[in-house]
Amino acid sequence: MEQFKLFNDREHLSLPQHLMDYVPDFFDKKSSDLYLKIFVLSIPWQQTKVVMYEKEVLTPRLSAWFGDRPMVKGDKRPPIAWTEELWEIKTKVENHTGMSFNGVLLNYYRNEKDSVAWHSDKDTVPGMATEIASVSFGQARNFDFRNKLDHRQQYSLELQNGSLLLMKGDLQRYWEHRVAKSTKPMNARINLTFRKILH
């Protein structure tokens, strides 16, 4: 089974598979479809603003943060308490990985126009441990990686409905990731990234 598609034939360095584990069918289709429906309707989605080149812009996706403490240190908005479904998913992910998490960031990509730009998670969330478990429901979208020092080293992994991607060790240190906009029409996708906040 080939998990990773090579974008660039000139590069034969493979994506560091020791830095990630991908489980395509972590949840069966029935539960995945149900979780998607529940989350679309019941999560208090927000479209956050970021400052770019001195202008405020809306991020091209919706998001929500749940957990035991704020996502970013000093953030005045209290975290939202775990829902039954989020706690259920967290427990299943923890049992599988042997890791423990105290927060989850939900991202909702409504259609092909929604996206997340190149970033690595440690840089954007100070105080965060780097092991992140990413669960996807709904529309399969490409998750791209590129090496921070050599952007020609770029790979793509299609995150399918019900999948679990575990991002480990130094992945955030040496690689960036994104979900690009698509030219093809796309249905709703919700991604959950379980994190351990240390601050």
Ligand SMILES: O=C(O)CCC(=O)C(=O)O
């Ligand atoms: O939607 C995804 O699969 C990735 C989301 C992401 O990179 C993030 O929340 O930091």
Ligand SMILES: [Fe+2]
């Ligand atoms: Fe990320």
